[in-house]
Amino acid sequence: DGGITQSPKYLFRKEGQNVTLSCEQNLNHDAMYWYRQDPGQGLRLIYYSQIVNDFQKGDIAEGYSVSREKKESFPLTVTSAQKNPTAFYLCASSIPGRLNTEAFFGQGTRLTVV
């Protein structure tokens, strides 16, 4: 079954800790994205990557970091510099360079600071 797998589904973080959210896809897509979802604010772009070993900041990149060492994987690290990390995080992928293609989403990770 092709798709995007995010893990874990729920994650709890203590203040001052870094945590890493996993995103793996087997759709053979070059482009991958991370979005943050807060109630009433829709989805905001954190980082995106059009190809392996390359990524760009989105609208709210401060306090986050990513890597793209493999085509299939695009992990997101929420650092202690992110002041309000409690949110629902969504990973997506698509075929780059084709504007008419939709993005496919994982099931999300809900991060809570305790």
Next chain:
Amino acid sequence: AQSVAQPEDQVNVAEGNPLTVKCTYSVSGNPYLFWYVQYPNRGLQFLLKYITGDNLVKGSYGFEAEFNKSQTSFHLKKPSALVSDSALYFCAVRDEAGRRALTFGSGTRLQVQP
């Protein structure tokens, strides 16, 4: 810069009645428009997209959307609502002149009453 507005936080409709969820957009070049649906604590599911051609686009689960270039709108419609249509709906845009990542609206919660 590309942007999307969903002016209604919530839409209430009785089962069997037609529904409309509104979306307007702003882009520099030609727009590529998408609708997604989200159920609680899940990722986004693709419903339909407008690329070029017919202004009335048909998608999954009986949904359709009407593209209006002069009004820069892409409203989601369904002739007869079901209780199971109750969910959060997102409109998104990709601009041929802008960045490749989708930009999302703030979402509209659809509540269908039995």
